[in-house]
Amino acid sequence: MKIERLFSAALLLMVCGLLYLAWGYTAPIAYDPLGPRPYPILILSLLGLCCLFLLVRPRGEPIVLGYTPAIVKKIALCIACMVAYAFLFEVLGFPLSTALMAFCIGKLFGGRTLHCLISGVVMGVLLFILFDTLLDVPLPLLGIFG
Structure with a gap:
């Protein structure tokens, strides 16, 4: 298993936990009709989708980042x-x-x-x-x- 798949799996688990926490987030004062919840849910959902893509993407050319x-x-x-x-x-x-x-x-x-x-x-x-x-x-x- 490649390192990017391991990292994306660990990050996906973390994102799921943070999504669970963000889902119940409410502000004590309603200053916005939507409240503060949609922004973290949107960002975490996009991060989760990207992690899921990296986790299940077909085997192909390895990602070479060129780190020296x-x-x-x-x-x-x-x-x-x-x-x-x-x-x-x-x-x-x-x-x-x-x-x-x-x-x-x-x-x-x-x-x-x-x-x-x-x-x-x-x-x-x-x-x-x-x-x-x-x-x-x-x-x-x-x-x-x-």
Whole structure:
């Protein structure tokens, strides 16, 4: 059995469990006639259909992704940056943690240090202004520094 079939079977089981949880999801306040349930059900259903296709597709040419050790290393570092961002989000505040994450991801994609630094700072500040003022999403500004 190929690795993509094993992965798609495990993911399909996880999707079924999440669909079961999403089916009973209701919001305490009815702000929308449909409620919040259709979006996760739609996304999970599409993911489940794709997993089912990968699981039962006929044997043919193997899927060659062309992963080299360097690409796998960059993917692992990218995932580590995103996990660190999730943990540092409240500790350092949104602008600083977003700037650090954007800098690290920019360096992973081969950007110059100064360009990554400038774009990370600009992205952190502008996204904070966008979310905080225009979209009214409360975000931590300074974290432990405030």
